[in-house]
Amino acid sequence: xxxxxxxxxxxxxxxxxxxxxxxxxxxxxxxxxxxxxxxxxxxxxxxxxxxxxxxxxxxxxxxxxxxxxxxxxxxxxxxxxxxxxxxxxxxxxxxxxxxxxxxxxxxxxxxxxxxxxxxxxxxxxxxxxxxxxxxxxxxxxxxxxxxxxxxxxxxxxxxxxxxxxxxxxxxxxxxxxxxxxxxxxxxxxxxxxxxxxxxxxxxxxxxxxxxxxxxxxxxxxxxxxxxxxxxxxxxxxxxxxxxxxxxxxxxxxxxxxxxxxxxxxxxxxxxxxxxxxxxxxxxxxxxxxxxxxxxxxxxxxxxxxxxxxxxxxxxxxxxxxxxxxxxxxxxxxxxxxxxxxxxxxxxxx
Amino acid sequence: xxxxxxxxxxxxxxxxxxxxxxxxxxxxxxxxxxxxxxxxxxxxxxxxxxxxxxxxxxxxxxxxxxxxxxxxxxxxxxxxxxxxxxxxxxxxxxxxxxxxxxxxxxxxxxxxxxxxxxxxxxxxxxxxxxxxxxxxxxxxxxxxxxxxxxxxxxxxxxxxxxxxxxxxxxxxxxxxxxxxxxxxxxxxxxxxxxxxxxxxxxxxxxxxxxxxxxxxxxxxxxxxxxxxxxxxxxxxxxxxxxxxxxxxxxxxxxxxxxxxxxxxxxxxxxxxxxxxxxxxxxxxxxxx
Amino acid sequence: xxxxxxxxxxxxxxxxxxxxxxxxxxxxxxxxxxxxxxxxxxxxxxxxxxxxxxxxxxxxxxxxxxxxxxxxxxxxxxxxxxxxxxxxxxxxxxxxxxxxxxxxxxxxxxxxxxxxxxxxxxxxxxxxxxxxxxxxxxxxxxxxxxxxxxxxxxxxxxxxxxxxxxxxxxxxxxxxxxxxxxxxxxxxxxxxxxxxxxxxxxxxxxxxxxxxxxxxxxxxxxxxxxxxxxxxxxxxxxxxxxxxxxxxxxxxxxxxxxxxxxxxxxxxxxxxxxxxxxxxxxxxxxx
Numbered sequence: 001x002x003x004x005x006x007x008x009x010x011x012x013x014x015x016x017x018x019x020x021x022x023x024x025x026x027x028x029x030x031x032x033x034x035x036x037x038x039x040x041x042x043x044x045x046x047x048x049x050x051x052x053x054x055x056x057x058x059x060x061x062x063x064x065x066x067x068x069x070x071x072x073x074x075x076x077x078x079x080x081x082x083x084x085x086x087x088x089x090x091x092x093x094x095x096x097x098x099x100x101x102x103x104x105x106x107x108x109x110x111x112x113x114x115x116x117x118x119x120x121x122x123x124x125x126x127x128x129x130x131x132x133x134x135x136x137x138x139x140x141x142x143x144x145x146x147x148x149x150x151x152x153x154x155x156x157x158x159x160x161x162x163x164x165x166x167x168x169x170x171x172x173x174x175x176x177x178x179x180x181x182x183x184x185x186x187x188x189x190x191x192x193x194x195x196x197x198x199x200x201x202x203x204x205x206x207x208x209x210x211x212x213x214x215x216x217x218x219x220x221x222x223x224x225x226x227x228x229x230x231x232x233x234x235x236x237x238x239x240x241x242x243x244x245x246x247x248x249x250x251x252x253x254x255x256x257x258x259x260x261x262x263x264x265x266x267x268x269x270x271x272x273x274x275x276x277x278x279x280x281x282x283x284x285x286x287x288x289x290x291x292x293x294x295x296x297x298x299x300x301x302x303x304x305x306x307x308x309x310x311x312x313x314x315x316x317x318x319x320x321x322x323x324x325x326x327x328x329x330x331x332x333x334x335x336x337x338x339x340x341x342x343x344x345x346x347x348x349x
Numbered sequence: 350x351x352x353x354x355x356x357x358x359x360x361x362x363x364x365x366x367x368x369x370x371x372x373x374x375x376x377x378x379x380x381x382x383x384x385x386x387x388x389x390x391x392x393x394x395x396x397x398x399x400x401x402x403x404x405x406x407x408x409x410x411x412x413x414x415x416x417x418x419x420x421x422x423x424x425x426x427x428x429x430x431x432x433x434x435x436x437x438x439x440x441x442x443x444x445x446x447x448x449x450x451x452x453x454x455x456x457x458x459x460x461x462x463x464x465x466x467x468x469x470x471x472x473x474x475x476x477x478x479x480x481x482x483x484x485x486x487x488x489x490x491x492x493x494x495x496x497x498x499x500x501x502x503x504x505x506x507x508x509x510x511x512x513x514x515x516x517x518x519x520x521x522x523x524x525x526x527x528x529x530x531x532x533x534x535x536x537x538x539x540x541x542x543x544x545x546x547x548x549x550x551x552x553x554x555x556x557x558x559x560x561x562x563x564x565x566x567x568x569x570x571x572x573x574x575x576x577x578x579x580x581x582x583x584x585x586x587x588x589x590x591x592x593x594x595x596x597x598x599x600x601x602x603x604x605x606x607x608x609x610x611x612x613x614x615x616x617x618x619x620x621x622x623x624x625x626x627x628x629x630x631x632x633x634x635x636x637x
Numbered sequence: 638x639x640x641x642x643x644x645x646x647x648x649x650x651x652x653x654x655x656x657x658x659x660x661x662x663x664x665x666x667x668x669x670x671x672x673x674x675x676x677x678x679x680x681x682x683x684x685x686x687x688x689x690x691x692x693x694x695x696x697x698x699x700x701x702x703x704x705x706x707x708x709x710x711x712x713x714x715x716x717x718x719x720x721x722x723x724x725x726x727x728x729x730x731x732x733x734x735x736x737x738x739x740x741x742x743x744x745x746x747x748x749x750x751x752x753x754x755x756x757x758x759x760x761x762x763x764x765x766x767x768x769x770x771x772x773x774x775x776x777x778x779x780x781x782x783x784x785x786x787x788x789x790x791x792x793x794x795x796x797x798x799x800x801x802x803x804x805x806x807x808x809x810x811x812x813x814x815x816x817x818x819x820x821x822x823x824x825x826x827x828x829x830x831x832x833x834x835x836x837x838x839x840x841x842x843x844x845x846x847x848x849x850x851x852x853x854x855x856x857x858x859x860x861x862x863x864x865x866x867x868x869x870x871x872x873x874x875x876x877x878x879x880x881x882x883x884x885x886x887x888x889x890x891x892x893x894x895x896x897x898x899x900x901x902x903x904x905x906x907x908x909x910x911x912x913x914x915x916x917x918x919x920x921x922x923x924x
Contacts, residue, residue: 051818053359071362071821078822084815087920088837098823101833133919153823362821363814369827370734377730378742380723383771384795385748388760391770395763434669441663447651453666459674462902464856465754466876467895470883471677474684479888505673528656538657560750567753569859574880587755587859594759594863603763606756613751620751621744 001062001156001189002027003048008057010043017043019213021057030183031191032204036236040213041193042161048191049159050074061156077150077188081162083142085134091145092117092130098153120148123182140171151186160192164199176203197237201225209233231345234274241319243290243310245273245344252344255311260288260338271346275339277305278322282337289336292319294329308335392610395603407604415581416589416605419497423572423585424565427504431561435512436554440542442513443520444528454517460509468506469574472499495577500585503571508561515557516550523549552627556620563616567609685896688889696893701869702878706897709875712786713854716793717801720850721843723794724801731802732809746802749795754859761792762863784866789874792860797850804846808839841916845909852905855898 003025010018018040025031033041046052048059050071059066066074086094095117099108108116121127124144134142143163150158163179164172180203183190194200200207201221209216209224209232217224217233228234235242243254247269251258254273260283283289292308293316299305306323309316321337329335364370397404407413438457442450460468476483476493486493493499527549531541547554569587576583584592586605593602651659685693696702730736731743749757765772765782775782782788812835820830836843858876865872875894882891 049822050359051362051822053361068359070359071818072824072826075824076822078819080815080819082813082815084813084819086816086820086834086838088840097820097825097833101820101823101825101829135920149819149823362827363817364733365827373726374730374734374736376723377727381727381742381745384791384798385745387764387771388757388795389748389752391760391764392756395760430669434666437662438666438670441659441666444656445651445654445659445663447659447663448649453670456670456674459678462852462906463678464858464876464895464898464902466858466879467681467856467899470879470891470895471681473883474888474892475677475680477888478886480680502673506677509673525654525656532655532657541656542658563751567751567756569753569755569758570857570876573858574883587753590755590759591863599763602759606753606759609753609756613748613753613756616751617744617747620747621740625740 003157003189004060006058008047009055010047010052011055016213021215023208023215025189027189028187029189030205032200032207033191033193033210034197034200034207035210036195039210041210045159045161045191045193049076049078075153075156077153077155077158079146079150079160079163081165083146085142085145087134090130091132094145095120095149095152097149116152120152124148139167140175143175158188158190162194163192231272234343239277240274241277243273243317246270254290258288259290263344268344268346271344273342273344275342277320279341280321280337280339282323289338291334291336294331294333294335296331306335389610392603392607395599396607399600403600404604407601412581413589413605416584416586420566420586423501423504424562426501427508427565428558428562430505431508432512432558435516435557438513439516439520442517444525457510457513460506465507465570466574469503469571472502472575494575495583499575500572500583503575504565504568507568507571508565511561511564512557515553519550519553552623556623559616559619563613566612681892681895684892688893692889693893696890702894704870705873705875705878708786708872709855712789713793713851715790716797716854717847717851719794720797720801721847724798724846725805725843728802728805728809732806746799749799757795758792758860758863761795761860765791765864783864785872788864788866789861789872792864793854793857796857796860797854800849800853801846804849805839805842808842812838841912844912848905848909852902
């Protein structure tokens with residue numbers, strides 16, 4: 001089932017939580033909504049589910065306008081951040097709930113429900129725990145019960161709100177791999193919300209980066225990491241450094257000095273230069289380059305990180321770059337480098 | 350609101366449909382009106398049925414004045430006693446770990462689960478003519494039953510848990526850290542209580558005293574059993590209300606009752622204000 | 638590791654603490670408790686114990702006693718059931734709906750805690766008597782709401798309501814909205830969500846509120862006697878019979894009835910505790 005969101009707007013007490021958002025999700029895709037808190041990612045998920053009503057805009061499931069349907073009619077599977085298991089029901093009763101509340105004509109036979117529950121428990125590797133109550137389960141087990149419960153109604157779309165947020169680091173890693181595997185086996189269109197970029201980049205087919213109620217970029221992990229299309233995405237995903245620069249013809253200058261790189265397009269005359277710490281070289285003396293004073297030097301796993309102060313001593317820009325392990329520089333000494341991959345974004349108007 | 354007919358039934362999934370909402374509210378308000386609001390209003394309406402003159406005349410009766418005086422006296426003795434007990438018991442229970450603590454806490458709650466009539470009965474059995482204690486005390490000229498001491502005792506019994514019950518959860522929640530800090534800075538035990546503990550619990554204490562006082566002034570069953578109903582001598586306000594009512598002197602009965610109802614309203618008002626302003630400081634004991 | 642620190646099982650009344658005043662406050666509390674509560678109550682137990690078994694049974698077998706107990710427990714049960722139903726509706730409206738005067742309605746629920754029972758008694762009698770405002774209207778419908786067991790139930794509904802509301806309210810306030818949303822995403826309509834998710838979650842609190850309201854109703858005196866009519870065998874409650882027996886100086890009968898009532902009250906307390914323990918174990922939260 002493909003999902004299409006068009007010009008969606010949501011206001012809470014006149015405050016826009018989501019501002020003109022459009023997005024197309026292909027059938028069977030695993031999509032991550034990534035952004036800092038307050039970026040509107042959970043609001044978007046809840047709008048798709050039907051837990052909130054949009055102020056304006058539409059949501060389509062295939063050709064159906066889902067915005068005309070209640071949450072009950074949309075047939076979505078939703079996994080809540082804190083699982084929202086029914087604590088007075090056993091694991092089996094929790095999973096069967098969505099089937100037992102169906103109208104009499106559509107409700108499967110008792111034996112059929114039992115069989116489906118057993119299948120789902122097996123699928124989430126929890127066979128044997130059907131008689132337990134939620135408070136007798138570990139966090140990871142609860143999370144999988146919640147998933148099985150959502151899958152029991154054979155949803156068209158699976159929606160997960162911070163699915164790993166409440167788990168400790170080790171369980172989180174395991175479940176992340178397991179969820180990818182689970183998705184590949186069932187082939188459901190799946191959307192999950194996360195604020196953890198590592199989780200989004202590792203797990204999703206495509207990542208939707210959001211900020212302040214708007215979509216900044218949609219793309220594969222490679223796209224958003226290697227080809228970020230906005231200063232926000234560049235600085236939000238991965239490590240980065242930035243410097244104000246000017247462009248004169250074929251040269252990029254920092255504080256009036258050429259720094260040895262040339263712009264790809266010529267329509268910018270001033271902007272912010274972004275680059276990643278690992279995308280630098282230390283050029284031989286004499287070639288134009290950026291120059292900074294080393295304020296600290298740290299060993300980080302297989303690399304060495306240099307903290308540099310660039311520019312006027314009164315108000316320097318701080319930049320981190322990776323340097324070869326063998327490099328020996330004293331604190332306070334000057335170090336010259338040049339970005340190998342970079343992007344310039346014009347100053348916001 | 351009716352801009353798009355297609356969105357008419359799309360309400361948030363955690364609320365009821367409007368008609369269900371209004372029906373539930375109507376049921377709740379009707380129920381509260383019939384059982385709480387009208388009885389409260391009726392007290393004042395009946396009291397003023399024959400005008401303010403008759404209402405005020407009820408308070409000219411010396412027996413009524415005696416009843417008001419006795420009620421104030423009884424509350425003035427019972428409330429401070431239970432206040433001291435409540436603070437002492439809460440200090441021992443909340444600040445220390447000792448054997449039998451849970452049992453002691455249960456015992457303090459005991460008067461809440463005893464019928465008021467039985468609370469009075471136990472004192473009749475203890476000091477009545479058939480007991481050992483009663484005749485012995487009487488031989489020294491000390492009257493307990495059908496006299497003021499009996500009324501005070503019965504009142505103390507029924508209002509016993511109020512202050513302690515309010516303070517124990519509150520002080521348990523606050524822990525011992527503040528007191529330990531004060532002691533480490535050289536304060537004496539009393540100084541610690543006076544300058545550290547008391548400011549922390551003052552609103553909870555006031556709350557407990559308020560409820561204790563309301564019950565002390567309004568107690569009927571227990572006091573009725575031990576008082577002997579001697580007009581002008583052992584009649585508290587609630588008992589006087591009963592006598593006037595049974596004499597078909599309704600205006601006077603409701604006039605005295607309206608005074609008690611006003612006290613209840615003031616209690617509720619102060620209680621609500623305390624909860625509103627110092628909710629967090631008294632929340633631990635908010636559940637009755 | 639030396640053998641002293643871990644294994645010196647000397648019996649201690651209290652865990653050591655730097656705070657002063659333990660002896661003084663506990664001593665005073667115990668003395669006061671003993672004087673005010675324990676000695677008088679043990680007097681009751683002693684009196685009961687001095688009754689012979691046949692005497693005791695004869696008092697209980699007296700039809701007037703039996704009827705009084707039946708009326709007290711029957712009306713308390715009916716009132717507690719009414720309070721559970723309407724108390725839950727009132728609590729729901731207070732907790733979930735926003736309307737002008739919500740705080741006032743919330744505060745009003747505590748009225749029965751604050752209003753002296755005798756005042757409530759005469760006021761309810763005046764309202765529900767055949768010539769009262771409400772009694773008059775009910776009379777037109779052929780309903781007699783005072784001076785019979787119905788009147789007792791009305792008084793006990795008044796007295797018991799806050800016990801249900803104040804027990805259920807904190808639990809209802811902490812209901813997790815996500816759980817309701819989860820039920821909706823699984824296709825449950827509002828009625829199914831309330832009936833199968835919310836009410837079972839509230840059940841321990843509702844049961845506790847019911848038990849508290851019932852226990853209070855059984856022992857209630859002041860608010861009942863004015864509206865009950867106090868007709869022996871018909872609308873005479875057990876606490877009133879105790880008072881009547883006392884006025885006849887029939888201490889034995891008064892004691893026997895009181896003992897039975899106390900036993901049942903304590904059984905109720907035990908039931909409440911069991912509900913809460915069970916609920917905590919099963920769902921991980923109390924009532």
